[in-house]
Amino acid sequence: MEDKKVIEVNGLTKMFGDFTAVSAITFDVKKGEIFGFLGANGAGKTTAMKMLIGISKPTAGEAKVAGYDVASEAEEIKKNIGYMSQKFALYDDLTVKENITFFGGIYGLTRSQIKEKTNELIEELGLQDHKDKLVGSLPLGWKQKISFSVSLLHDPKIVFLDEPTGGVDPITRRQFWEMIYKSADKGTTIFVTTHYMDEAEYCDRVSIMVNGKIEALDSPKKLKELHQADTMNDVFLKLARG
Amino acid sequence: MKRFRGFVIKEFYHIFRDKRSLFILFGMPIAQILLFGFAITNEINNVDIAVLDHSKDATTKEIINKISASSYFTIDQFIEREADIETAFKQGKVKAVLNIEKDFSKKLIAESKAEVLIITDATDPNTANTIYNYVTAILQNYQQGKNKGSNMPYQITPRTRMVYNPELKSVFMFVPGVMTIILMLVSAMMTSISITREKELGTMEILLVSPLKPFQVIVGKVVPYIFLSVINAIIIVVLSIFVFKMPVEGSLFLLGLESVLFIITALALGILISTIAGTQQTAMMISLMGLMLPVILLSGFIFPVASMPYILQLISNIVPAKWFIIIIKGIMLKGVGLQFIWKETLILLGMTVFFIGLSVKKYKIRLE
Numbered sequence: 001m002e003d004k005k006v007i008e009v010n011g012l013t014k015m016f017g018d019f020t021a022v023s024a025i026t027f028d029v030k031k032g033e034i035f036g037f038l039g040a041n042g043a044g045k046t047t048a049m050k051m052l053i054g055i056s057k058p059t060a061g062e063a064k065v066a067g068y069d070v071a072s073e074a075e076e077i078k079k080n081i082g083y084m085s086q087k088f089a090l091y092d093d094l095t096v097k098e099n100i101t102f103f104g105g106i107y108g109l110t111r112s113q114i115k116e117k118t119n120e121l122i123e124e125l126g127l128q129d130h131k132d133k134l135v136g137s138l139p140l141g142w143k144q145k146i147s148f149s150v151s152l153l154h155d156p157k158i159v160f161l162d163e164p165t166g167g168v169d170p171i172t173r174r175q176f177w178e179m180i181y182k183s184a185d186k187g188t189t190i191f192v193t194t195h196y197m198d199e200a201e202y203c204d205r206v207s208i209m210v211n212g213k214i215e216a217l218d219s220p221k222k223l224k225e226l227h228q229a230d231t232m233n234d235v236f237l238k239l240a241r242g
Numbered sequence: 243m244k245r246f247r248g249f250v251i252k253e254f255y256h257i258f259r260d261k262r263s264l265f266i267l268f269g270m271p272i273a274q275i276l277l278f279g280f281a282i283t284n285e286i287n288n289v290d291i292a293v294l295d296h297s298k299d300a301t302t303k304e305i306i307n308k309i310s311a312s313s314y315f316t317i318d319q320f321i322e323r324e325a326d327i328e329t330a331f332k333q334g335k336v337k338a339v340l341n342i343e344k345d346f347s348k349k350l351i352a353e354s355k356a357e358v359l360i361i362t363d364a365t366d367p368n369t370a371n372t373i374y375n376y377v378t379a380i381l382q383n384y385q386q387g388k389n390k391g392s393n394m395p396y397q398i399t400p401r402t403r404m405v406y407n408p409e410l411k412s413v414f415m416f417v418p419g420v421m422t423i424i425l426m427l428v429s430a431m432m433t434s435i436s437i438t439r440e441k442e443l444g445t446m447e448i449l450l451v452s453p454l455k456p457f458q459v460i461v462g463k464v465v466p467y468i469f470l471s472v473i474n475a476i477i478i479v480v481l482s483i484f485v486f487k488m489p490v491e492g493s494l495f496l497l498g499l500e501s502v503l504f505i506i507t508a509l510a511l512g513i514l515i516s517t518i519a520g521t522q523q524t525a526m527m528i529s530l531m532g533l534m535l536p537v538i539l540l541s542g543f544i545f546p547v548a549s550m551p552y553i554l555q556l557i558s559n560i561v562p563a564k565w566f567i568i569i570i571k572g573i574m575l576k577g578v579g580l581q582f583i584w585k586e587t588l589i590l591l592g593m594t595v596f597f598i599g600l601s602v603k604k605y606k607i608r609l610e
Contacts, residue, residue, distance in 0.1 A: 055450050075453065083451040087444025093259045094252065105248025106452045134259075 004031040006158055006189050007052065011061030014047050021047040023212040024061060029158075029191060034184050036203030036220075037193040040240055044212040045193045046086075046162060052191070053083055053160055066157045079107075082151035082159035086166055086193075090147050092136030096127055099135055100150060107154035121149045141172035148179055152188065159183070161192040165199065177202050197233035206232070208239050215239045245454060249462035256436065257466060263432060271424045271474050275417070275481050289373060290318035291338045292330045297346035305358075305398075308384050309340070314376050331363055338362045338373045354396040361403045371487055374402045417482045418570040419543030422563045424478060425501065426508050426537050429471050431529035433512030437463055438525040441516075456605065464509050471505045472498075482574075491577025497570065500583075503590055504566040508533075510597035511562075517604035537563040565589050 007029035014022040022044045029035045039045045050056035052065055054074030063070045066080040090099045097118060104114040122131050125145055135143060144164060151159055161180075165173045177199065184190050192203070200206050200220060207217040216223055216239055220232055229235045257263055291309075295302050310317045318336055321327065330336045341359040343349070349356040360377050362370035378400045389395040437460070440446040449459050479497070482488035490497065511533060519525040537543065540554065541563035558564050565586040572578040572586075580587070 053451050055447070075455075078451060078453045081451070083448060085444050085447050087447070089444045089448045091252070091256070091445060092443075094255055098252070098255060102248055102252045103448075103452075106245050106449070106454050108245055108453065 005029065006031050006067075007035075007063070007065050007191065009052070009061075009063040012048065012051060012058050012063050013060040014044075014051060014056065015059045020212050022051070025209070025212075025214045027207055027214060027217055029189060031157075031189055032184055032187050034180065034190040034192065034202065034204045036200050036206035037191060037209070038195070038197075038200055038206050038236065039193075039209030040195070043209040045209055048209070049160060049162060049191075049193060053081060054078055079154075080157045082154070082156035084147050084151040084159070084161045084164050086163035088140070088143055088147065090135045090143060090150065093134060095134055096122070096131045096138075096146060099146070100153065103150045104153050109154060117153055121146075121153075125149065141168045141175075144168060144172070145176060145179065148176065152183055156188065158189040158191060161190065163193055163195065165194065165196065173199070197231065197236055200232040200236075208236060210240055246458055246462055249454065249458070250465050253436075253463060253466045257470070263435075266432065267428060267470055267474070268477075270427065271420075271478055272481070274420050274424065275478055276485070288316045289314060289337050289369070290335050291315050291340060291373075292319045292321050292327070292336045293317055293340045293342070294321045294324070294327065295340075295342045296344040297342055299347040301347040301350060302342050305342070305381065305384055306340075309377065309380055312376075312380060315373075327361060336363075337369060338377070340377065350396045350398070355399060356396070357399045357401055359401045359403060370404055374400070375487055417478070417486070417488050418567045418574065419541070421475065421478045421501075421570060422504070422541060422543065422566050423534065423537050424474055425471055425505055425566075426533055426563060427529075428474055429467055429505050429508035430512035430515065430533050431526065433464055433467050433509050434515035434519065434525040434529055435522050436467075437513065437516035438519050438522050442521055457602075460513060460605070464513070467509060467512075468502070468505055471508075472502065475501045475505070488574065490574050492573035492579065496580060497573045500566070500569050500573065500587065500590075503587065503594065504562070504569075507562050507566075507590055507594040507597065510594050510601060514597050514601040514604065517601050536561045540564065541567050543567060562590060562593050565593075 005028045007027075009025060009027050011024045011026055012022060013020065013024050025048060037045055037049065047056065051058050051070055052063060054065075054070055054077045058071060065077045068074075068076040068080070070077065091102070094102065100118045100121060101114055104117060109117065118131075122128060125142070127142075127146075130138065130142075135146070138146075148161070148164060151161075165176055168176070173196070180190055180192070180202075192199075194200065203220065205217065205219050206223065207214045208223075209215070216226075216235070218226070220235075223235050224230065224232065227235045227238050229238060257267070293306055295306065306317065309315050319330065321330055321339070324341075327339050327341070330339060339361040341361060343357050343359070346356045358377075358381060360374050362373050381398050381400050385396065385398045437446075440449065440463075446459075450456065454462075475498075479490065479494075483490060512529070515525055515528050515532070519528055536558075540558040540561045542558070543563070569583045569586050569590070572583050576582075
């Protein structure tokens with residue numbers, strides 16, 4: 001793992017009226033790192049993430065993603081990141097191939113690049129027999145794997161995953177994490193939110209958000225030592241209960 | 243541009259794979275125009291007519307036989323005097339009277355031309371027109387048969403007189419009305435539904451995170467519907483002309499331009515609705531209640547605006563459809579040019595700019 005910082009966040013804050021959703025958070029993410037962004041529902045994870053991917057403007061503070069400022073250079077950021085949302089987000093009424101072509105197209109890939117990527121992806125996921133099927137007819141686990149691969153189509157520097165494994169079985173989750181490891185090995189930085197604490201153990205470092213603030217940030221091992229807990233789940237419960 | 247093209251292609255996939263929207267797109271316009279059309283038209287089958295034959299010669303007998311031999315007409319009575327025409331109509335059974343002028347054959351030979359006056363009851367304007375067209379066709383057919391191999395071609399001139407509603411005031415109201423409804427439905431409702439669908443499915447978020455600019459997303463969603471709406475407008479006009487013999491007196495080009503303007507107005511409304519509505523259901527409800535009802539009730543399509551209570555007349559001014567109906571009726575029925583409808587056009591244009599401005603503003607707020 002290199003020490004180059006690809007995400008630098010400094011005092012990032014988001015207010016909705018009087019309500020402070022994200023309160024002056026500060027952290028860095030290094031290149032090739034798998035960074036877990038944890039927190040209970042409503043802790044401000046999604047809001048923070050939306051600021052980082054350039055679709056929500058910060059109220060105060062600053063953040064740089066892939067070297068670009070989130071407030072003023074959002075368009076540049078968008079070209080350099082991949083994103084997979086917690087809502088499943090491929091088009092059900094397009095085939096696997098058509099989805100890949102479409103998303104490749106909006107990221108500006110050329111026709112030959114798209115063709116190459118499509119073949120690669122279909123082979124990797126073993127979808128030879130299903131590439132012309134409508135995505136809507138595939139099982140959820142497959143869809144999520146395709147969705148993840150699609151978010152990597154344009155070789156982004158960083159990929160943001162917003163609760164990517166919601167609603168799938170443990171085996172598929174395991175396979176999904178293997179895919180994550182593989183792309184991290186290739187140098188892609190992974191920024192992942194989750195509320196499965198066992199998944200937190202797979203991350204290089206995790207941050208835990210409580211009420212809009214980051215309460216803990218370190219490797220899972222060190223966090224467990226620090227809080228004298230056996231699992232990340234216990235760490236989380238200790239922090240969340242304050 | 244390439245990104246944009248890919249986007250538009252994807253949009254067409256959505257439309258063509260969704261049976262429901264395909265049906266709304268193309269089934270509805272055809273069904274509606276035919277329904278409205280035939281609800282107004284009586285079937286042209288065995289229509290009772292009367293004949294006033296002033297000549298009673300060989301040629302007129304042949305003509306009368308030809309007409310009564312067709313399945314369209316039944317000769318209900320022969321009348322002897324002009325004064326009986328009105329009586330025949332008043333009895334209500336007869337829909338048309340053929341008035342054949344005196345010395346028909348003689349004139350045809352001497353001057354190579356003679357006249358048949360077709361008097362129709364225009365209380366049912368569509369039927370009146372159809373009767374006239376059919377009789378004319380039969381006369382022409384007869385004349386062609388006669389002229390074959392003749393070096394002195396003669397001409398039978400059918401003339402028409404509509405009684406009881408000579409200006410055909412309410413005629414063809416339905417075509418401008420249906421056209422307005424369809425364009426509104428397809429453009430506004432379908433766009434708002436397709437945009438909210440992306441919001442509901444979460445794909446909108448993905449699109450906003452992509453390098454596509456928000457306005458590219460919106461324009462990309464809208465372009466296929468402009469295209470399909472134009473096709474719809476063409477279908478409606480073609481059906482009106484060929485099935486219902488609706489005249490287009492004015493310029494087809496101007497009609498096309500005005501239709502595109504109205505389509506854009508409706509699309510802007512659709513976008514505006516999608517910025518307000520969070521789900522497809524809501525978008526559909528707002529479109530139906532907020533757009534379709536005013537189009538049907540307040541645009542002058544069914545109920546004349548002039549006979550509405552004053553307050554409703556005022557409200558009708560903010561319904562874009564009202565202005566569009568005035569425009570297309572002017573072009574199609576009266577044959578007017580832009581110099582007579584520039585005011586209405588300007589109002590539509592103003593509304594369009596307003597709606598687009600408002601939705602851009604709303605859209606920005608949502609992105610914050």
